[in-house]
Amino acid sequence: MCDMYSIDMSLTQALLGLLAVEPASGYELTKEFEGDLGQWAWQAAHPSVYPELVRMAERGLVEVTQEGPRRRKTYAVTAKGREELRAWLQAPWGQGVVRNEQVLRMFLLEALEPEEAATALRDVIEYAERNVSVLREHRARREAVPPDGRDALGQLAAEYGLRQYQAMHDWALWALDHLNRRRTAPST
Amino acid sequence: MCDMYSIDMSLTQALLGLLAVEPASGYELTKEFEGDLGQWAWQAAHPSVYPELVRMAERGLVEVTQEGPRRRKTYAVTAKGREELRAWLQAPWGQGVVRNEQVLRMFLLEALEPEEAATALRDVIEYAERNVSVLREHRARREAVPPDGRDALGQLAAEYGLRQYQAMHDWALWALDHLNRRRTAPST
DNA sequence: GCACGCATGTAACCTGTTACATGATTCT
DNA sequence: AGAATCATGTAACAGGTTACATGCGTGC
The missing domain is CATH 1.10.10.10 (Winged helix-like DNA-binding domain superfamily/Winged helix DNA-binding domain)
Structure with missing residues (x-):
């Protein structure tokens, strides 16, 4: 009704x-x-x-x-x-649909053997770095020309992506360190 | 085959x-x-x-x-x-499936009137802040007890989420500033 | 004139959802 | 005894995908 x-x-x-x-x-x-x-x-x-x-x-x-x-x-x-x-x-800001294959992979890394997980994490780091630098260039190119308001949406996305990849990079570094610590100092 | x-x-x-x-x-x-x-x-x-x-x-x-x-x-x-x-x-690290309703909303904000977009962005900022502090408490609670290795996956996720929300917060601040600048100094 | 890119559509399928349905065990 | 929770399943539908198909316009 x-x-x-x-x-x-x-x-x-x-x-x-x-x-x-x-x-x-x-x-x-x-x-x-x-x-x-x-x-x-x-x-x-x-x-x-x-x-x-x-x-x-x-x-x-x-x-x-x-x-x-x-x-x-x-x-x-x-x-x-x-x-x-x-x-x-x-509308009120809620959870919404999320489905992200990359993030899923990052989480499941834990299921690999430590050395394999470390290798995969180094891939993540490299991947994130590559994307950060691409987006940085993107931004620099955009700053060189006066904004024409047409690709405003693209600019929002690019800035979001930049921060996202930086966060991913950060996280992967943390995860790598976390992994090493668990390996060298196993609990109990 | x-x-x-x-x-x-x-x-x-x-x-x-x-x-x-x-x-x-x-x-x-x-x-x-x-x-x-x-x-x-x-x-x-x-x-x-x-x-x-x-x-x-x-x-x-x-x-x-x-x-x-x-x-x-x-x-x-x-x-x-x-x-x-x-x-x-x-497997090689590629694009994969992405579908995120929140991010979609953030991008489309550009379609609103500037004042409305600003209001929505302030909601995003508040939302991100709330989540950052929830995850920080989460982490503090976890550090208080010795790691038992069982919720390792959850820990990876929590750390990822923390950095993600910080990035979202960052981005929303930037977007708000960006919006103001466009409003106060319209191009051409 | 032919190849390529623009432009739209349809059919079969995949993978998820919500709603419906059932029954066993534990707690009070 | 009754309620809550554990535990599984099925049916109908939703919202996307890939593969198939077609035809117009433009540039070489």
Whole structure:
């Protein structure tokens, strides 16, 4: 009867958010998921994007504002869509869906033999370092040119990613040390 | 013909990892997902756990080592299962599945009006702070008692979470500042 | 004219979820 | 005796994936 906010279904929100920045076609939206957005927040491929846009149009959250060559349809958020996005973004901050294969691997490292775990941790450290430096360059390049406001979302993501990789690096160093200590000074 | 590592299907790996620490029943494994593991890495509820254990037993990755009261079955990893886990943990470090509703929300904040975004960011900061202090207490409590090696996995998770929330906090402060700067000094 | 990239779609499947269902044991 | 908790399972559905399929436009 009353389904006053039935939270989930984050693909909808992701699309609303992207379209709120600027109107786009399904094709363009799909490509967004291959960048920072997909790397950090939410993954989606075109077979989920196109049907979802159709459903959202039926619900009046978005509308087709242009039809271009090659059947290209440009979608834009409607007032209703913008309202739904706002409600979602301002809803109480809870747990939400989390599913991260990398983090899972980090946790399960404990199940390996100490030397193997150490090797794997050194891989983590190297991986995190590599990503930190990529994102640092990214940032430097961006600072060189005046901000055009278009890739604001990408900037948020890049800064988040930078801090995330630094944290991962930090953690892996701690874990390596922790492991060594357990090995050299076994308890009881 | 040759499906030499067909990576994915992380529930399998999560269960292997948990069972590698110590044998457990489906019921106990399910409860693990309600803790740090589910909060950070991978979520799963009992209707996916039980059938998965049966499939894994069929593939010879785990085996029932005890049957207790109330149909309780205790599973343990086999040598083959341990081998599969090792292979997965040591596989080249790639992207993997990521799906995080919180992070999605943080990215899309940009779509709100500046004042609304600022309010939401202050919520993020408060949320991150709350979690940092919970995890700090957690750590202090753990340091008070001698490590018993049993909750090693939980300790890895807690330390990871701590650094993660600190990074989130950091990022939100940056984003808030970034937002202010854009508002007070609009470009072009 | 042909290859490549833009652009959309559909079908079959995978892997998780929620809701429904059942029964055994322990505690009070 | 009754409630709570342990312990497992099944069915229906949700929301994604990969693989398959098609056709238009542009550049060489």
